[in-house]
Amino acid sequence: MDNVKIRELSKIATKARILGLDAIHSANSGHIGGAFSAVDIMTVLFFETMRNIDPKNPKQPNRDRFVLSKGHGTAALYPTLALRGFFPIEDLKTFRHIDSYLSGHAEMNHVPGVDMSAGSLGQGLSAAVGMALAGKLDHAGYRVYAMMGDGEIQEGQIWEAAMAAGKYKLDNLVGIVDYNRLQIDGTVAEVMPLEPLKEKWKSFGWETFEIDGHDYAAIAQVFEDAKQIKNKPVMVIANTVKGKGVSFMENNVNWHGHPPAEDEYQRAMAELKKALEDLEG
Amino acid sequence: MNTIPNRRAICETLMEKAGQDKTIVVLCSDSRGSASLEPFAQAYPQQFVEVGIAEQDLVSIAAGMASCGLKPFAASPACFLSTRSLEQIKVDVAYSQNNVKLIGISGGISYGPLGMTHHSTQDIACIASIPGMRVYLPSDRHQTKCLMEALVADDSPAYLRVGRNPVEDVYTSGQCNFVMDKATVLQQGKDITIIACGEMVREAQKAGEILKQKGISARVLDMYCVKPIDRQAVLDAARETGSILTVEEHSAFGGMGSIVSQIVSTCCPVPVVNMALPDQPAIAGTSRQVFDYYGLNASGIAENAERMIKSSGKIYPEH
Numbered sequence: 001m002d003n004v005k006i007r008e009l010s011k012i013a014t015k016a017r018i019l020g021l022d023a024i025h026s027a028n029s030g031h032i033g034g035a036f037s038a039v040d041i042m043t044v045l046f047f048e049t050m051r052n053i054d055p056k057n058p059k060q061p062n063r064d065r066f067v068l069s070k071g072h073g074t075a076a077l078y079p080t081l082a083l084r085g086f087f088p089i090e091d092l093k094t095f096r097h098i099d100s101y102l103s104g105h106a107e108m109n110h111v112p113g114v115d116m117s118a119g120s121l122g123q124g125l126s127a128a129v130g131m132a133l134a135g136k137l138d139h140a141g142y143r144v145y146a147m148m149g150d151g152e153i154q155e156g157q158i159w160e161a162a163m164a165a166g167k168y169k170l171d172n173l174v175g176i177v178d179y180n181r182l183q184i185d186g187t188v189a190e191v192m193p194l195e196p197l198k199e200k201w202k203s204f205g206w207e208t209f210e211i212d213g214h215d216y217a218a219i220a221q222v223f224e225d226a227k228q229i230k231n232k233p234v235m236v237i238a239n240t241v242k243g244k245g246v247s248f249m250e251n252n253v254n255w256h257g258h259p260p261a262e263d264e265y266q267r268a269m270a271e272l273k274k275a276l277e278d279l280e281g
Numbered sequence: 282m283n284t285i286p287n288r289r290a291i292c293e294t295l296m297e298k299a300g301q302d303k304t305i306v307v308l309c310s311d312s313r314g315s316a317s318l319e320p321f322a323q324a325y326p327q328q329f330v331e332v333g334i335a336e337q338d339l340v341s342i343a344a345g346m347a348s349c350g351l352k353p354f355a356a357s358p359a360c361f362l363s364t365r366s367l368e369q370i371k372v373d374v375a376y377s378q379n380n381v382k383l384i385g386i387s388g389g390i391s392y393g394p395l396g397m398t399h400h401s402t403q404d405i406a407c408i409a410s411i412p413g414m415r416v417y418l419p420s421d422r423h424q425t426k427c428l429m430e431a432l433v434a435d436d437s438p439a440y441l442r443v444g445r446n447p448v449e450d451v452y453t454s455g456q457c458n459f460v461m462d463k464a465t466v467l468q469q470g471k472d473i474t475i476i477a478c479g480e481m482v483r484e485a486q487k488a489g490e491i492l493k494q495k496g497i498s499a500r501v502l503d504m505y506c507v508k509p510i511d512r513q514a515v516l517d518a519a520r521e522t523g524s525i526l527t528v529e530e531h532s533a534f535g536g537m538g539s540i541v542s543q544i545v546s547t548c549c550p551v552p553v554v555n556m557a558l559p560d561q562p563a564i565a566g567t568s569r570q571v572f573d574y575y576g577l578n579a580s581g582i583a584e585n586a587e588r589m590i591k592s593s594g595k596i597y598p599e600h
Contacts, residue, residue, distance in 0.1 A: 119413020160338035
């Protein structure tokens with residue numbers, strides 16, 4: 001990936017962070033830390049990797065699909081979808097407001113571009129398995145991407161889905177663990193350790209890759225590499241930073257789900273706008 | 282006596298349709314034998330998905346398939362499907378409006394001797410309370426077939442519960458008078474209405490005959506459509522017969538009787554008595570033994586109907 005492309009993706013992701021921060025500020029609630037750890041990956045997926053995505057025809061049958069299993073990551077997903085053209089950017093101001101179609105967790109029937117509703121953790125990988133199975137049955141060429149939180153994979157159903165994907169050799173399925181190492185009550189290692197994570201997925205029949213989840217070139221490359229893997233599903237363990245992009249939010253568990261106060265909002269916005277100016281300048 | 286359980290009628294319908302309709306898929310959780318779906322798995326291996334003993338995965342996978350335009354039928358014992366997978370039913374099926382048909386087999390106390398872990402006597406309450414979920418308890422194999430044909434043809438989620446054992450026919454083949462989401466009148470009557478669903482329908486039908494011999498004119502309704510319930514049939518029953526007795530293989534809380542009572546008390550208050558399982562784990566035993574123990578049989582229904590009529594002050598000819 002050339003530097004021009006990297007700069008372009010970086011600008012989009014920074015804009016998405018600005019919009020996500022604004023949405024959370026406007027709602028006075030929302031999950032900012034896990035949105036900012038995941039948004040670079042979503043940017044690459046929606047602006048580089050996923051095929052047959054058409055904002056004018058969001059349910060196009062042969063599109064690649066994206067399941068945000070960590071359904072609270074809407075402060076990343078909704079800005080990404082809005083920037084991609086699925087719905088007006090100004091609607092993000094209604095995030096979590098009364099009677100808005102942009103509620104706190106991903107909702108497939110109200111939000112164009114959302115392929116599966118989520119919010120109750122641990123279910124999205126199974127749904128993605130179902131989509132991938134349907135693709136095999138229909139001989140459709142689409143691919144399915146499912147993003148999970150690291151804390152989320154403590155849910156038992158994830159491992160039911162992991163077994164099923166291995167059994168059915170779903171090489172049209174790519175899972176992504178947003179491994180920011182923090183969950184609402186502390187570090188993942190303290191709450192319920194996942195390691196050895198790679199080996200776990202491997203033993204369930206998955207090919208695994210490990211990347212820096214903020215390196216656009218690496219993200220794009222891993223999804224290309226995944227296409228070469230046959231007869232098994234692929235799990236991308238993406239090492240990420242919770243709150244990435246705002247210095248005082250990074251790696252700080254307090255930013256899992258609480259909104260910034262006015263001065264914090266101003267400081268965060270100043271940092272993100274400065275980053276965007278630098279990219280545009 | 283009929284020896285074909287309702288679950289086999291489900292498999293037969295799916296097999297009839299799956300040849301032409303390649304969007305039909307069946308999912309099981311190590312339950313193809315108990316669901317009588319082995320013939321389907323043999324005949325249509327490409328349209329059959331085995332997920333292992335993983336009911337939550339079963340439902341979410343089915344939802345994912347439905348989101349891609351397939352018509353999944355997910356079959357698993359009702360006890361596990363209805364409560365272990367309730368979160369997945371709520372979010373991935375109902376809330377997401379994914380066209381998944383959930384087939385709860387061996388429902389109610391079908392697995393009587395296996396004990397309360399295998400009883401599903403809360404499934405109506407749990408699933409009917411979820412917006413967007415429909416709940417059906419067909420009474421016999423003929424009605425099950427009619428219902429399945431309707432469910433294959435429509436595109437909304439639903440839960441269907443059947444028992445394990447063959448049940449006596451309520452209808453004769455081709456004469457179900459089946460209209461989707463409308464109660465079937467098994468016997469006209471003016472003194473009281475007995476409303477039943479699932480395996481209790483045959484008992485209610487027999488109770489209607491017992492009462493007839495005593496000179497009591499009982500209307501008997503097969504309310505296989507627990508949700509959306511046939512409101513009009515309930516209100517007509519209240520207005521025209523003055524009292525209602527409901528009978529179901531379910532907890533007294535939140536079942537078909539609760540739904541009937543709610544409608545009647547709101548729109549046309551008349552006495553309603555709910556016959557159901559008590560608020561305690563059901564005893565273990567064969568279905569017949571358990572039904573008899575709790576009076577959920579023809580004579581128990583007839584006795585309750587008589588008692589209601591007597592307490593209402595209506596007078597009937599003695600025989």
